[in-house]
Amino acid sequence: MQSEVMFAGFGGQGIMLIGKILAHAAMEEGYEVAWIPSYGPEMRGGTAYCMVVIGDQPIGSPIIKNPSHLVAMNRPSLQKFVSTIKSGGVVMINSSLIPDDVQRNDVDVLKLPVVEIATDTGSSKAANIVALAAFVARSKLVPLETLKRCIEEEFQSRPKLIPLNMKAMEAGVAAANK
Amino acid sequence: MAKLFQRPKSMFDVSTHYCPGCTHGVIHRLVAEAIDALDIRGRTVGIAPVGCAVMAYNYIDCDFQEAAHGRAPAMATGIKRVRPDLMVFTYQGDGDLASIGMGEIVHAANRGEKFTTIFVNNAIYGMTGGQMAPTTMPNQRTTTSPFGRKTEEVGMPIRMAELLATLRTPGYITRQTVIKPKYIQKAKKAIERAFVYQMENRCFSFVEVISTCPTNWGMTPKDAVQWAEDVLLPYYPLGDQKTPDSEVTEKQVAAAGAA
Amino acid sequence: MSKVLMKGNEAIAEAAIRAGCLNYFAYPITPQSEVAEYLSWRMTEVNGVFLQGESEVAVSYMIFGAAGAGVRVFTTSSSPGISLMSEGISYLCGAQLPAVFVNIMRGGPGLGGILPSQADYNQATRGVGHGDCRLLVMAPASVQEAAEMVMMAFPLAEKYRNPVMLLGDGLIGQMMEPVEFPDHLKSEPSNKDSWATNGIDHRNGTTRNLVRSLFLDPEALNNNNLMLRAKYERMKAEEVRFEAYNTEGDYQVLIVSYGTMSRVCKTAINALKGQGVEVGLIRPQTLFPFPDVAIREAAAKPSCRTVLSIEMSMGQMVDDVERCLHGVRPVEWYGKCGGEVPTPEEIIDLVKASV
Numbered sequence: 135m136q137s138e139v140m141f142a143g144f145g146g147q148g149i150m151l152i153g154k155i156l157a158h159a160a161m162e163e164g165y166e167v168a169w170i171p172s173y174g175p176e177m178r179g180g181t182a183y184c185m186v187v188i189g190d191q192p193i194g195s196p197i198i199k200n201p202s203h204l205v206a207m208n209r210p211s212l213q214k215f216v217s218t219i220k221s222g223g224v225v226m227i228n229s230s231l232i233p234d235d236v237q238r239n240d241v242d243v244l245k246l247p248v249v250e251i252a253t254d255t256g257s258s259k260a261a262n263i264v265a266l267a268a269f270v271a272r273s274k275l276v277p278l279e280t281l282k283r284c285i286e287e288e289f290q291s292r293p294k295l296i297p298l299n300m301k302a303m304e305a306g307v308a309a310a311n312k
Numbered sequence: 313m314a315k316l317f318q319r320p321k322s323m324f325d326v327s328t329h330y331c332p333g334c335t336h337g338v339i340h341r342l343v344a345e346a347i348d349a350l351d352i353r354g355r356t357v358g359i360a361p362v363g364c365a366v367m368a369y370n371y372i373d374c375d376f377q378e379a380a381h382g383r384a385p386a387m388a389t390g391i392k393r394v395r396p397d398l399m400v401f402t403y404q405g406d407g408d409l410a411s412i413g414m415g416e417i418v419h420a421a422n423r424g425e426k427f428t429t430i431f432v433n434n435a436i437y438g439m440t441g442g443q444m445a446p447t448t449m450p451n452q453r454t455t456t457s458p459f460g461r462k463t464e465e466v467g468m469p470i471r472m473a474e475l476l477a478t479l480r481t482p483g484y485i486t487r488q489t490v491i492k493p494k495y496i497q498k499a500k501k502a503i504e505r506a507f508v509y510q511m512e513n514r515c516f517s518f519v520e521v522i523s524t525c526p527t528n529w530g531m532t533p534k535d536a537v538q539w540a541e542d543v544l545l546p547y548y549p550l551g552d553q554k555t556p557d558s559e560v561t562e563k564q565v566a567a568a569g570a571a
Numbered sequence: 572m573s574k575v576l577m578k579g580n581e582a583i584a585e586a587a588i589r590a591g592c593l594n595y596f597a598y599p600i601t602p603q604s605e606v607a608e609y610l611s612w613r614m615t616e617v618n619g620v621f622l623q624g625e626s627e628v629a630v631s632y633m634i635f636g637a638a639g640a641g642v643r644v645f646t647t648s649s650s651p652g653i654s655l656m657s658e659g660i661s662y663l664c665g666a667q668l669p670a671v672f673v674n675i676m677r678g679g680p681g682l683g684g685i686l687p688s689q690a691d692y693n694q695a696t697r698g699v700g701h702g703d704c705r706l707l708v709m710a711p712a713s714v715q716e717a718a719e720m721v722m723m724a725f726p727l728a729e730k731y732r733n734p735v736m737l738l739g740d741g742l743i744g745q746m747m748e749p750v751e752f753p754d755h756l757k758s759e760p761s762n763k764d765s766w767a768t769n770g771i772d773h774r775n776g777t778t779r780n781l782v783r784s785l786f787l788d789p790e791a792l793n794n795n796n797l798m799l800r801a802k803y804e805r806m807k808a809e810e811v812r813f814e815a816y817n818t819e820g821d822y823q824v825l826i827v828s829y830g831t832m833s834r835v836c837k838t839a840i841n842a843l844k845g846q847g848v849e850v851g852l853i854r855p856q857t858l859f860p861f862p863d864v865a866i867r868e869a870a871a872k873p874s875c876r877t878v879l880s881i882e883m884s885m886g887q888m889v890d891d892v893e894r895c896l897h898g899v900r901p902v903e904w905y906g907k908c909g910g911e912v913p914t915p916e917e918i919i920d921l922v923k924a925s926v
């Protein structure tokens with residue numbers, strides 16, 4: 135079994151970070167993982183994306199044409215990748231920035247205004263954590279407890295940010311379960 | 313009876329391969345004398361250039377590395393960074409240092425690497441047979457400037473000591489010569505001083521030595537000395553461009569200006 | 572030591588420190604600058620040496636100077652930077668100095684691009700620099716293997732008094748995977764007193780050491796070349812490393828592929844197995860020395876009809892594959908460049924077309 139998640143958005147939205155947190159959580163659960171970034175000039179404000187591959191066997195090709203799931207944080211990302219997602223996958227859409235609907239009925243679409251949700255919990259900067267938590271709650275790729283531990287660990291060097299991100303995570307999970 | 317003059321301990325007992333009237337032998341000797349005087353042979357590493365002095369290690373008896381053309385300052389940086397206790401000097405000619413190795417010397421000097429550079433400037437490429445160097449004088453004939461150096465095409469000769477002295481970091485930059493006995497004692501003191509600054513871990517130290525190349529200049533040794541004195545020394549003035557002490561003065565001046 | 576999630580570039584940096592290499596000189600270039608960024612603070616923690624040089628040319632001689640002074644030292648760069656270091660690499664080979672060079676390859680020629688590539692195969696395996704020189708070249712296919720190979724590289728460089736190159740593509744550097752670092756290297760750097768310019772007093776000696784590559788006498792230079800050749804021959808006898816995948820049973824097609832590309836091939840091989848098509852894979856872990864015998868034997872299996880060399884280059888390793896097969900099987904090349912990586916689907920189609 136192997137799942138691939140495409141995280142995509144603008145540079146600066148924290149795309150790479152939430153991909154890394156998911157990869158970390160999957161590793162803690164004993165899975166084989168790989169985190170593959172887009173790299174280069176697009177780091178500075180253009181489109182940024184990363185792929186997280188989670189499997190129970192050593193991971194072969196790091197190049198994935200058709201990922202299982204998509205977390206789209208901006209409109210170009212959704213337009214670029216939605217048609218590539220495998221049937222049955224979760225497509226998480228940041229509706230704060232994406233007005234579009236998905237013209238597919240074979241994927242599980244989750245539309246959430248993650249920026250507003252994050253703002254309500256304290257800071258719009260935590261929108262990426264809201265999206266990650268909502269995606270994990272829906273896709274159930276890793277247990278939420280493990281995810282929580284990995285978010286805490288990620289912000290260990292800036293402990294002041296931990297309560298905010300914990301709140302963002304809870305809000306994301308709640309929104310996904312609504 | 314005490315011996316008044318003898319071969320430095322840090323020199324091999326061999327004849328050099330240098331041409332009659334060439335000053336490399338004198339400069340080698342001054343370096344070896346400085347090594348003896350400071351008793352540092354056991355922790356000194358020399359870096360030989362590409363040029364006539366490539367086999368300096370056949371004459372100066374201490375650990376040696378042989379450089380690629382112009383790269384001696386980068387190698388000295390590598391040694392000094394991993395073994396700051398070693399005493400390191402590069403010995404470079406004008407083609408090596410001022411042409412192909414310009415980048416390496418400027419950056420090593422600017423980082424203030426704690427090694428010593430002996431820069432032998434004789435205004436021509438020696439080993440490859442007398443081609444034009446960055447320090448070749450205007451109208452000077454060489455095998456690649458047979459009608460004389462045309463400054464409108466290749467610019468004026470580069471004064472390395474002055475150029476490096478524009479950098480804030482390097483501490484000791486001086487120009488000396490060994491073309492006549494009256495200059496040699498001063499050059500010897502300058503080389504010793506450069507090694508002392510390194511020993512004290514104070515600064516990058518750079519001694520330019522104006523030299524002769526009778527063979528490639530097409531002159532007798534005697535005429536070569538005269539030409540160096542008449543033509544090179546006016547353009548390449550002798551003396552300290554910068555000393556660690558003058559740096560202090562500069563700071564004082566800056567402080568006074570700010571007040 | 573438990574698993575940690577790390578970028579390949581960072582794992583390479585950390586592995587060097589665990590291999591006892593506390594000296595690093597480098598110049599920034601995408602896609603490997605994270606190595607320098609990581610070591611800029613990590614070397615401070617371990618009292619090591621970190622210096623950003625003014626150019627790759629200068630860096631290769633900082634490596635020369637430090638290696639000549641008898642310490643473990645390494646650098647990392649990417650394709651255009653390695654071209655600039657090629658001069659220093661030749662001098663290191665000539666002077667017989669041990670050092671480790673990491674090339675996280677990007678596309679070329681010229682500035683090319685910054686995405687993953689394997690287009691420096693010929694450069695690396697033919698010695699990089701001028702003159703008759705060779706490097707021992709290792710090619711990792713995962714972050715874990717990159718870390719392990721870095722730790723193997725230093726003792727190998729010292730064993731042969733020769734530079735060792737780790738040849739990875741941009742994905743190996745940029746990808747994050749779990750790494751479990753081997754224990755700190757037990758072996759001490761070998762005794763270098765017989766040749767290093769580490770100071771006469773330091774080795775309690777009286778005679779000086781000389782590090783050089785100039786031999787003006789033709790007989791002396793010929794002898795030096797013969798000695799180096801004997802060293803490279805010994806590498807061929809003792810250092811060949813490869814992985815054989817799905818080669819136990821019969822297969823009609825044998826793939827030769829390394830690095831990231833070999834992982835894509837494995838995915839294709841597993842998918843083909845599900846469709847009843849068996850394909851074997853030999854993955855060279857050392858590119859020089861090349862696993863000639865393993866490939867020849869795997870290709871000579873009676874069931875095997877054809878051999879595919881699959882590379883992220885326009886056909887470089889394929890020459891080595893052809894060379895070692897002595898014509899026993901037909902060889903085909905398949906590859907892409909510029910950051911395009913052949914997909915498992917393409918390889919599946921390719922294999923099906925050739926059976």
